[in-house]
Amino acid sequence: MTSYIIRRILWLIPTLFFVTVINFLLVRWVPGSAVDVIEATLSQGGTVNIDRQAIIHMLGLDVPVHIQYIKWISGIVLHFDFGTSLIQGRPILDMIVERLPVTIELGLFSLIIGNAIAVPLGIITAARQDTMIDYVLRSISVALIAIPGFWLGTLVMIYPSVWWGWSPPVELIPFTKDPLGNLYMFIIPGVINGTMMSGMSMRLIRTQMLEVARQDYIRTAWAKGLDEKTVLLRHAVRNAFIPVLTMWGNSLGMIFGGVVIMEQIFCIPGMGLLMLQALNNRDYPLICGITLFMSIIVMFSNLITDISYTWLDPRVRFD
Amino acid sequence: MTTETTTAERAFVEPKRRPYWIQVVIRIIKEKPLGTFGLIVVVLLILAGVFADFLAPYPMNKINLADTLSPPSLTHWLGTDNLGRDVFSNIIYGARVSMIIGFTATFASMVVSIIIGALSAQIGGLFDMIMQRFVDAWMCIPGLMILLIMMSILGKGMPQMIAAMAIPGGIGGSRMIRSAVLAVKAYPYVEAERAIGCGLFPLLYRHVLPNIAPLIILAAAMQVGGMIMMESGLSFLGYGVPPGVPSWGSMLSQEGRQYMEIAPALAFWPGFVLSIVIFGSNMFGDALRDILDPRLKGGVGSYTGPDAKKLKKMKAKTSM
Numbered sequence: 328m329t330s331y332i333i334r335r336i337l338w339l340i341p342t343l344f345f346v347t348v349i350n351f352l353l354v355r356w357v358p359g360s361a362v363d364v365i366e367a368t369l370s371q372g373g374t375v376n377i378d379r380q381a382i383i384h385m386l387g388l389d390v391p392v393h394i395q396y397i398k399w400i401s402g403i404v405l406h407f408d409f410g411t412s413l414i415q416g417r418p419i420l421d422m423i424v425e426r427l428p429v430t431i432e433l434g435l436f437s438l439i440i441g442n443a444i445a446v447p448l449g450i451i452t453a454a455r456q457d458t459m460i461d462y463v464l465r466s467i468s469v470a471l472i473a474i475p476g477f478w479l480g481t482l483v484m485i486y487p488s489v490w491w492g493w494s495p496p497v498e499l500i501p502f503t504k505d506p507l508g509n510l511y512m513f514i515i516p517g518v519i520n521g522t523m524m525s526g527m528s529m530r531l532i533r534t535q536m537l538e539v540a541r542q543d544y545i546r547t548a549w550a551k552g553l554d555e556k557t558v559l560l561r562h563a564v565r566n567a568f569i570p571v572l573t574m575w576g577n578s579l580g581m582i583f584g585g586v587v588i589m590e591q592i593f594c595i596p597g598m599g600l601l602m603l604q605a606l607n608n609r610d611y612p613l614i615c616g617i618t619l620f621m622s623i624i625v626m627f628s629n630l631i632t633d634i635s636y637t638w639l640d641p642r643v644r645f646d
Numbered sequence: 647m648t649t650e651t652t653t654a655e656r657a658f659v660e661p662k663r664r665p666y667w668i669q670v671v672i673r674i675i676k677e678k679p680l681g682t683f684g685l686i687v688v689v690l691l692i693l694a695g696v697f698a699d700f701l702a703p704y705p706m707n708k709i710n711l712a713d714t715l716s717p718p719s720l721t722h723w724l725g726t727d728n729l730g731r732d733v734f735s736n737i738i739y740g741a742r743v744s745m746i747i748g749f750t751a752t753f754a755s756m757v758v759s760i761i762i763g764a765l766s767a768q769i770g771g772l773f774d775m776i777m778q779r780f781v782d783a784w785m786c787i788p789g790l791m792i793l794l795i796m797m798s799i800l801g802k803g804m805p806q807m808i809a810a811m812a813i814p815g816g817i818g819g820s821r822m823i824r825s826a827v828l829a830v831k832a833y834p835y836v837e838a839e840r841a842i843g844c845g846l847f848p849l850l851y852r853h854v855l856p857n858i859a860p861l862i863i864l865a866a867a868m869q870v871g872g873m874i875m876m877e878s879g880l881s882f883l884g885y886g887v888p889p890g891v892p893s894w895g896s897m898l899s900q901e902g903r904q905y906m907e908i909a910p911a912l913a914f915w916p917g918f919v920l921s922i923v924i925f926g927s928n929m930f931g932d933a934l935r936d937i938l939d940p941r942l943k944g945g946v947g948s949y950t951g952p953d954a955k956k957l958k959k960m961k962a963k964t965s966m
Binding site for chain 1: 680776779780782783784785786787788789790791792794795796798799871875878879882883885895898899902903906907910913914916917918920921922924925928929932
């Protein structure tokens with residue numbers, strides 16, 4: 328087991344390298360460099376004489392690409408310096424850390440609320456296979472996957488204000504000042520973002536529970552005379568949920584995508600909104616920094632998920 | 647009791663065989679009602695996309711400033727938007743955009759998956775390990791971020807969108823193809839082919855691809871809904887189709903949100919149609935998978951399927 332963990336962590340190093348290279352190259356491929364964008368911003372319609380060489384030197388673009396990459400990586404690894412934002416001039420790490428709690432909170436809400444609905448419903452639909460409840464819940468779960476979150480969010484913004492004159496809160500109240508106000512703001516985007524997650528969870532839970540139900544130990548439990556609740560909750564659920572937990576751990580990227588859309592619709596100042604602003608302003612260091620930060624978080628969550636899978640299910644070995 | 651059959655008996659015993667895909671469609675219609683709904687939705691989408699110019703009552707983006715933001719009426723079935731464009735026509739043209747981007751991006755993504763997955767599995771060794779780390783790295787970056795960055799690099803436009811959606815999707819799907827190819831590599835006749843010196847590409851083309859073809863078709867059928875959803879999501883955020891082209895996502899974000907107080911229905915219809923299309927294509931993909939999977943009992947290729955039963959019945963009748 329420890330050898331597997333060590334091997335898995337060693338695999339992380341080339342993956343990390345590729346993540347940084349991909350991030351670096353993706354943003355460097357922009358046609359019409361950052362200098363042109365700065366020139367356009369400064370001139371604002373008129374003409375202005377700027378010293379292109381000075382700006383290029385300030386941005387560090389006059390050295391070859393691999394030297395730029397080495398400088399950038401060493402900055403991150405040695406000083407935790409992700410660079411400075413082009414437009415705002417502040418260190419990128421500060422900007423990210425400022426907005427990170429909001430995004431994490433929204434992501435956690437989506438995960439928890441989505442699954443709080445999905446888990447009991449998934450167990451019910453597996454326990455009552457092929458009945459009317461099963462068909463209804465299965466259709467609902469596919470519908471939840473199919474309904475786009477941005478449409479639901481837009482409808483939630485529009486129709487309550489048209490019918491009842493109510494609109495979601497716009498001002499962000501920090502959690503420390505007023506927990507209830509904070510929760511009030513996050514609950515609606517959280518529910519909407521969680522719907523797709525809950526649809527997928529319901530389907531996976533149903534599949535896994537049905538597969539576990541055919542096992543011999545479940546038949547033994549029934550033969551012992553245990554009632555349905557005990558068989559399901561004490562024996563079946565524990566084994567069925569291992570792949571489900573793996574899916575939850577690996578779905579961080581998808582959740583973040585939904586969070587970006589929700590922040591755009593409900594104007595929540597989190598990292599998704601920062602990313603969209605950076606894309607609008609062509610603030611390349613910031614785009615690069617945010618993407619790298621999120622990639623590293625997702626990578627570590629995948630690592631934890633993989634390791635915990637072998638811990639939870641000792642029969643599995645990825646040799 | 648004779649062991650030889652006459653021509654008449656043989657004709658009686660072997661039922662007339664329909665083409666394979668018609669058998670599949672008939673099974674879907676008979677056994678899976680939701681799958682049938684999905685099939686109808688997909689067929690309608692394709693028809694709406696191909697014949698958009700004939701089906702839409704008004705030409706695309708025809709501005710009619712005399713009649714803006716009107717409610718549904720007999721001339722404009724779903725009303726008009728702020729520039730007087732007919733909403734129903736724009737939804738049909740949006741269907742065309744979604745269909746083109748959805749199917750093309752799925753096809754392109756399958757091509758990328760096959761190239762990466764099959765080569766990586768077949769060559770094996772160090773190349774395989776490095777490619778897998780590369781694929782892992784790509785999967786770590788959140789999908790929406792890759793798409794947004796690529797669209798902001800490449801600019802707005804349909805070919806750019808197809809390329810941007812195909813590459814990450816393809817790299818993600820390559821894992822599944824790789825595991826399937828690894829399974830095929832273990833077949834004895836494929837090993838034998840390698841032993842007599844079959845080259846890499848003939849091996850892939852003649853042996854590996856035909857074996858994974860059903861898997862590819864299934865994976866493609868299931869991916870179409872996701873591609874349509876991603877296209878609308880990107881258009882919603884403003885990084886999708888160019889401004890002149892109607893797309894359900896951009897209809898939702900442009901006219902829907904701007905005029906939400908006056909005409910909330912502008913935001914309702916594009917999203918509603920989008921939901922139905924994605925639901926239908928997902929259901930169709932599910933029904934296809936349930937029917938085509940030979941491991942499940944009752945699949946079309948199985949020994950206990952309906953054709954086998956009919957054959958047995960007829961054999962039993964004639965052997966009296």
